[in-house]
Amino acid sequence: MAIEQQLKHACTYHELQCVSYLSLPIRYKNQPSSAILFVFEGQAYAYINHCMHMHRPLNCEQDAIFDETGKFLRCSMHGFIFDPKTGECQSPVCFGQRLQALRLQEIDGSLYFAEKHLSLTD
Template sequence: MKTQEEWVKVCTSDKLKEGRHVIREAHYEGVLESIIICRFKGHCYAYINRCVHMPKRLNCEHDLIFDITGQFLRCSMHGIIYTPETGTSQSTMCHGEQLKAVKVTEIENMIYLSDKRVSA
């Protein structure tokens, strides 16, 4: 298990507002990946920034990841939507498939990627 000193810093808590996201490049299982971290209903969630429909970043065409309602994450290329809490697709085409979750921890006004598979 990683210690807090080994976690990958994302940003201070006040930099990640409700319904917004930040992107952090980090190594996931040894491969450099784009990781998207968002805040939804007060909680932070993190996922590998790759749509399950096609291997494109959720924000590949627009730097937005929430849909117009603010209730779902949305791929800007094909409109596939996901629940922010689980990363599960709600779209007919990929229903039930999930974004790859990354463990995130918010502590002492800081947000970290605390997943054992992630390194800077």
């Protein structure tokens, strides 16, 4: 399959810059899920919105995915924090485990998921 056929439009870079994060419904490996997307230090990132601790979305308890410093992702359920660039958990219980990263590709200001096993849902 050509790489172009694997690209799924997520949003524009500008749209993402204007919000703290976006949450988009997706299917990943044939399972319903959601993706969180954000800009951190000028770079767009996307992860499956799934904390490995007790299998909750990071924004399950409040409409936020960053801690108060803005330097770490934070799961609102029990407060575990993650490196925004790698998705690596920094909290002792799950230290070193990573959020599932989703590849993004930017073309002419638009961001596309470049993931074979991801599809968009309505």
